[in-house]
Amino acid sequence: MTTPFPFTAVVGQDDLRLALLLNAVSPAVGGVLVRGEKGTAKSTAVRALSALLPEVSVVPGCRFSCAPAAPDPSCPDGPHETGAGTSRPARMVELPVGASEDRLVGALDIERALAEGVKAFEPGLLADAHRGILYVDEVNLLHDHLVDLLLDAAAMGASYVEREGVSVRHAARFLLVGTMNPEEGELRPQLLDRFGLTVEVAASREPDQRVEVVRRRLAYDDDPAGFAARWAEEEAAVRHRIVAARELLPQVRLGDAALRQIAATCAAFEVDGMRADIVMARTATALAAWAGRTDVLAEDVRQAALLALPHRRRRNPFDAPGLDEDKLDETLEQFSAESDDDPDPDGPGGGGGRPAPDSGPEGDGGTAAQPEAGDGGQPQASGAQEQSAVRAAEPFRTKVLSVPGLGEGAAGRRSRARTEHGRTTGARRPQGTLTKLHLAATVQAAAPHQRARGRSGPGLVLRRDDLRQATREGREGNLVLFVVDASGSMAARQRMSAVKGAVVSLLLDAYQRRDKVGLVTFRGAAADVALPPTSSVDAAAARLESLPTGGRTPLAAGLLKAHEVLRVERLRDPARRALVVVVTDGRATGGPEPVALAGRAARLFAAEGVASVVVDCESGPVRLGLAGQLAGELGGTAVTLDELRADSIAGLVRDVQGTSRRAA
Template sequence: MTAAAARYPFSAVVGHDDLRLALVLNAVHPRIGGVLVRGEKGTAKSTVVRALAALLPAVDVVTGCRFGCAAGDPDPQCPDGPHTRVQGQNRPAQLVELPVGATEDRLIGSLDLERALTEGVRAFQPGLLAAAHRGVLYVDEVNLLHDHLVDLLLDAAAMGRAHIEREGVSVSHAASFLLVGTMNPEEGELRPQLLDRFGLTVQVSASREVATRTEVVRRRLAFEADPEGFADRWAEADADLAGSIAAARGRVESVVLPDSEVRRISALCASFDVDGMRADLVLARTAIAHAAWRGAEAVAEADVEVAARLALPHRRRRDPFDEPGMSEDQLQQAMSEAAEQADDGDQDPPDGPDDGGPDGDGPDGGGGPDGGGGRPPEDPSGPSGDSGSGAVPPEGDPDENGTAPKERSPAAPEPAFRARLLEVPGVGDGAPGRRSRSRSRTGRTVRSSTSDGSGIHLQSTLAAAAPHQVERGRTGPGLVLRGGDVRRAVREGREGNLVLFAVDASGSMAARERMSAVSGAVLSLLLDAYQRRDKVGVVTFRGEGAELALPPTNSVDVAAARMRGLRTGGRTPLADGLLKTRGVVRTERMRDPQRRPLLVLLTDGKATVPTGGSAGSGSRAAVDDALRAAGLLAGTGAASVVVDCESGAVRLGLAGRLAAAMGGSCLRLEELSADSVAGVVRAAQGGDARAA
């Protein structure tokens, strides 16, 4: 046995107590809803998850059933059924891994093309959801998985069944599994509605204790030197842990959830202002599992506290750019307030029968008091940032000759709004997303082709072969096919783009209301980019030059944090800003040639610093240099939008001239809201984006 083939023992993992507990609790009570493991690279996330499967109890399955039906209670809707004469076999619980590049067919299953073409019958080929039934489904880098696959995955996990309606096949089968996803937040976040679908979330990081890190290295090197011998040394500890999980599973249905703890759970969720009722149910199930794990007959306050620590942090996000998590002080304050609510409920129960239990876990219990508890203290580093009160000089544009202050504190951005769709024209081949049209392996089928496309277009293939069956001497039920009959499906979906923001942070933009509006607009566009799975970068220019404030990244929340701290003031090196943006576009095109760029320039169009920063050249030369730089930027072929931030009764219209030179479109700042103007905005007029 090699290190690559062996699984690292679960009991040998050093540290990561919360992660191991979250996995064990889900193994005890699978209806908790799975675990999302967030953490930096190299923290053994995958190692711990893969080790879990060996601890799960073996399962009895119907012999020959491809869907893993239980021998004692087979699924009456099983596609391989009905199982009238059941013969069972005992096998270990399966660990099924879903790779990032998986297709929808591989996940949910598809029509068995071989039998369809050779036997003329419709047969279903099961996917990974069927293989994971009654086991573990592990998704590494779940934040990089295509959104529509995540939706399918979480729907099946929530319902315990997979429903397939496609290609003339209608199938439903059981799909109950322990879902575990891992992700590195630096590579991009999950959408909040997908975060909420995971029952528990754990943040992992490498220990900074020298003794702990030393022990991790020792054990890993020992495992790599002798995987089998290392596993044998930990076999007894793993066996004891597996026995404890099986015993806790047997107790979980008999654990009592007192009304006082139901009220405590409801008060906690109300205190943290979570959306919906999923958090309440997850807390209840997790507390029950923890009580069963420690061998108790009833849920206690300590069980609820453990459940809250695992189930609430990722549900506190009120904004997609908020950092998940909560401090220990916030949890303890909320627990204290929830205790008061629970005590009040014991003394003065609500009117009406106590039959409001939302599901069958534990005894029925009424809801907590309306609005119970106060909210925990807000994180001082929350999304609003420094309001700038008392630190911002009086409003008005500074003197461009440099006599005014060179820098201003950031003003609080205006509230975000629903942004209009800025779309790159034409059809691309970029990464899956939700912005621009693209050729895709997973989108809707628009036509068939003999040359391009992905996958077989079954209807067109059969139609091409059907007229030639007599001359080909067909005698049986199957079609006689030739290579020329095959038609491929041409699909069209949506792609994510590189959205590069170039933000004028000079003194001419530094009036408090104007920069507040610009910051709010950029945050709105960043939110839109987050939802559409774009890669984003930020270039800012002010003073004597431009800088790449944020290299292009998938972590859009980092870009939002940079924009909230944007300082303004000084002269306007517009040409340098455009040239810097051009350099970023060219560099990114070499790194990722399939991802099409969309440039969003936010400026009033004024320029006071020519290329190179010569102070005495005058604004006319600076404007001419900016227009020449805009022409060079147009030569990259990138689609562009200029957002005109000029205000006041007299307007020079310089932003429109820039847009014309860049070959893009020009929008007023107030036109970025999707609610103000109906329809879709295309980033460049006509045809495909030009090639560099």
């Protein structure tokens, strides 16, 4: 077994280490979500934490880690008698992003259950993680059906496996730790809220600190055991401090003054629900216990807010996480002054005992400054002069644009698809392990053979060939590829603002539908892939926001570039179907024979049956209808910016499906 990198040898990352240690002191805090760029020791720190956790006492032979003092009365391996147990190290169980449902919750042998009437159950990762750590690397890429199971287990502290009336329940209480790179997409709001704390990590820009990171890593790679031995004393000190803090935790006093500060802070930042208040209270008491105190101070409340609130104040995926620390300090100071029983009358800044430097999240959320609109605001006469980027108009709600037919892509919420989850539409013989039994079809297949098999009692004589797998229909996520005209003909500031607002609205819809998105822009003499296909819709919105306009209109180049993006993406993810959204006024002025060349490029999409929509941005009293002609060449449909809103999109979906069927 590989020796883990010592927790105390991790350089910097004070907030990350503090958040993990607070959960080790008080698992009720609710876990940690670690957000940050790749290569910042996220996984290293999480894996190192398990070596610091105190050992757990378990019932001998119990596969579900029941506590000897209070065994689970519903344990599948029970019943257990209360008594002495054996100790073992706390487990850290890793959940792979591509794991199956049976691997997570466990597998019930349906064949033995029907034929023999026994509950033959093989525990899954939730059972292994009980009373330990469940770690999900790249948690934002976890499939929706696994997210649903995690949410259920986290809410109830138990896992249920039910297959055609046969059910198994076991306890599943664990510390949930997830790491993610925000560039690869955001988490569902329900799962995001389940993480007690969140931290943002980034690589240090200090040369000395970076040198020390490299030095320690090289030393560890050369001799893992020897490197760990050099840090054994520091590891033991932290381990003993965790045990001491756990013992002190029940004695920590959370006074009314601290509670009022917690409630006022959550109200001031307009977080949803009451979970934030509860998590802040638990975090503040854990901070006090970690510092060796029995009273919660204002500084504990402040640090708890910096860890528990940033991910709960977001209103949409384009909001950067973080807190306005000036507003936080004002709120704490105001309610500290109003309270008479505050155990720390000096307010924030008084007392030592803070276990790590107060680095906190990134200020007010790290929102990038946006360029101000210019004074002109008029369309350019020739389109040759470049204008700076303009802000997107206020986004609006849209209805779904779906790809016609029945796909087999990754689970999502946009288009119809054959999936492992959804409504049952039929049955087939299982290919490999049986996962979703179709009971009626199985009985129907076995019934004609009962006499020949010598059936003499009430039981069903069942063979492997009788089993039938249920086929199900659900929803898939698609690749929504935006092809945006940024040329001079689109450069009127009011119009471009409306165009960006429409695309941002569709990006929000793509986020909710669990789609991948891509962005191709064309202007001047060429087209660019502003964002390759990704699950990070906020990255697409950021690229769109900074998009300048001006120059000629190489429409054909934009379509050909989009066609190439789709070709490459089919090789990477052949099951994911695409929806192309072309945002343009239909003019083509770049290159020789621009109109004819754009028509030939558009017909490539029609020949391959790619679903497409042209958002017609043409304005003014005289309309040439060029976007409608382009939609005809694409085999799709055209819609104006005004028609793109929710009340008008229902008809558009029918048109997209109808034209795509005709093209196919």
